[in-house]
Amino acid sequence: MKAAVMENIGEIVVKEVPRPKAEPGGVLIGVKACAICGSDMRTIEHGSSSVKPPRILGHEVAGTIIEIGEGISGFRVGESVVVAPAIGCGECDYCRSGHTNMCPNLETLGFEFDGGFAEVMAVPAKAVRQGHVNKIPEGLSFEEATLAEPLACCINGQEPLSISIGQTVAVIGAGTIGLFHTELALLKGASRVFLVDVISERLKHASLLGKDVITVNSSEIDPVKEILSHTNGRGVEVVIVACPVGEAQNQALQMVARRGRISLFGGLPKDKSTGYLDSNLIHYKEVGVFGAHASTAIQNRLALSLLADRKLGSAIKYVTHILPLNQIEEGLTVIKKGEALKVVIKP
Ligand SMILES: [Zn+2]
Ligand SMILES: [Zn+2]
Known part of the structure; x- marks a missing residue:
């Protein structure tokens, strides 16, 4: 499959990489849209303690389920979803009290795991188990649905x-x-x-x-x-x-x-x-x-429903650029120039 891989600080390469497999309890997402976040820009320019290259970045992801790992019910192939990317351990005091974004062992898609600047993204079992795969309400486009993450x-x-x-x-x-x-x-x-x-x-x-x-x-x-x-x-x-x-x-x-x-x-x-x-x-x-850091799966669902109910008016006004994966560099450039609000990449 095609992916934009951060090979080093300052270096993004669009290339063929092996397609991931759905682990037992996990799912595979066919990525339809993945927005570029300010933190992606920071990671590419300065590196991040959570990113060990080579890594596929991108955590504002919307797509369809294309494969379901063993032992999962409640999802079917073809469903449109977003994934709340910051995943707690599910067991510590913070996770148990609902503040999963404060988990000391937080791991995030597009940081510790490969993310959405690729044709396919694997969602780990612990994310599925903790409700991080959220169905996109009817009437909301993939491009708009990527906004659920920053809004959350x-x-x-x-x-x-x-x-x-x-x-x-x-x-x-x-x-x-x-x-x-x-x-x-x-x-x-x-x-x-x-x-x-x-x-x-x-x-x-x-x-x-x-x-x-x-x-x-x-x-x-x-x-x-x-x-x-x-x-x-x-x-x-x-x-x-x-x-x-x-x-x-x-x-x-x-x-x-x-x-x-x-x-x-x-x-x-x-x-x-x-x-x-x-x-x-x-x-x-x-x-x-x-302070403020990341968000929870529950806040992600709330963001999705605010967007779907048009509580922020038409959310598509935030998407100023839509580009194919091989033009991701161009997307980074327009953001750097301050010309864009959201740049959405469509793999
Ligand atoms: Zn973000
Ligand atoms: Zn935890």
Whole structure:
């Protein structure tokens, strides 16, 4: 079968590789669509502690079941599915309490396992057993269904933030993740969302989201001053940092209201992750600061149903590019240039 293999840092090669087999309890997916994630970009450019090349990347996968391993019931060949990619051990305290994304032995498709930039992807038995293979609701295309993974991660990130009716929210970073966070916050009843980015091209996407979104171009104006002036000097109840920039975390602490909540949704580069947060601001303003990592199979199902029910309007607006597997390099390039929201690869 054809696959895009990461052979080394900075090197993706589209080539023939042996087709995987379905292990007992596992399934094989014929990949119909696999979106490129920011983390794929990071892994290709800088490597990842979870990826030992050669590896097939891609964890935002939708396709059809083409083979079912021994001992499985409840699935049939030809069914359309997505796979929630971050798989816990199923046995530790975190897994048993439903927080499978916090499993110390988390393994992820497209990281520790081969992923979806290939014609066929094997889903391990432990993923099937724990409900990670989710059927795509009727009416949702494969391209749209790939969005369930990043949307599920946003659902997970917002869980501790308790956004409720009438609250004000700032989202820093207007990529796909920032736009999802904006739409979810509005869905939960936020009265206004300030969407902040340094790139004006990106802020144009805000027009896809509706009237309660106020864009702030932080390369032109100080986003802290701007948001304080819109909120009578009080700041916003919730700030979501949806970019890998330390300075944005610092701005979040300054623009958040007293007793507000901050999500550090975007991780920082390994060697640049300290020294940004003034802990006295957290202390005196009684701010809650939360992290976010991956998502669970349950959140993946919720994301699928939000997409299918058109709770985010037509999700296809997020898919700006669809490319065949052998043009994956081109997909990486348009993302790097900041021209794309989601690039979907069709093997
Ligand atoms: Zn992703
Ligand atoms: Zn576990």
